[in-house]
Amino acid sequence: MSYTGEVKVGGAPDVRELPALTITKVAVDEKMSNNCYLLRCNDTGEQVLVDAAASSETLLPLIGAGGLSAVVTTHQHWDHHRALADVVRETGATVVAGEPDADAITEQTGVAIDRRVSDGDTVAVGTCSLEVIRVTGHTPGSICLLYRDPTGHPHLFTGDSLFPGGVGGTFGDADAFVSLIGDVETKLFGTLPDDTWFYPGHGSDGTLGSERPHLAEWRERGW
Template structure:
């Protein structure tokens, strides 16, 4: 079965096998239906989790006996780190988050953020690496994570900054929306090719090319 990115809470992970990196997507929590992504370097077996959102038993089963080197939290909102303390306690993984959100994540979870990142930083997944792209607006320190597959198209993990059909919510804050849509236009649509596949914090995946024609409409619509 080929990867689709369509997952349901309580259902199996959807697994994408790239030459150097394996991506496993799972949905957790019936109410919020968060997406969590386990990335595994095929050469070393090192694993990194993007958002320990909820259901630690599901995530720990997905991680398995191979262990976990790092948990990356895409932003400070509560629904993206409810399982962080349990996952870190069981695996000893280091915690990475965007610098402006790090203190809030620690306050909410009790888990220290060992590495605070911003634009251009890199996070290793064994022999592979993720490039950090800071997107300010949904929260002050939201980050996206870009894997540039040397044998194919890019893969982008967007947290709640970009979804099929729009950017993340800014809760009536006009300045935050201007920042968010500006960063998304400049740093994502302005830099990445149409075949970039992106993986959001909730719901289905999409591509930069599929969403590009809608960006002006999103800006006009506001959020």
């Protein structure tokens, strides 16, 4: 069956097989319904997890005997790293996070950040590479991860910075919203094509092309 990105907590993961990279999406925690993404290099078997959000009892069997080279936390909010300590303890994975959010993640989880990343950095998944894009606003150090599939369209993991229907919340902070919508417009929509498929931290996936016509509307409404 083809990948849809529609997952439910307690349900089966959805798996997308690209020529070089396999993307497995799973939802965890009934209350928050976070998405976690396990990325596996098809050449080497190396794996990277995007957001150890919760439910290590779900994530660790998904990771399996192949182990984990790194776990990337997209931002500092509590619901995106509740299983981080368990996953790192069991796998020994390198811990990656955006520079301005790193200390907060450590304070909340007790897990040291091994790599503090920002624009221009990359995270290897075997022979594949994820480009780090810092998008400031939902939190100071939120990051997106971009995989440029050499045989198809780009794939973008957006955390809580971009969803179908709008950008992430900025909790009434007007300056943070201006920063977030500016970075999303410039760094994501301004550089990537319409067929870019994006994978958010909650809910369904989307494409930049479907959302692009609404950018002015988002800016006007202020959220």
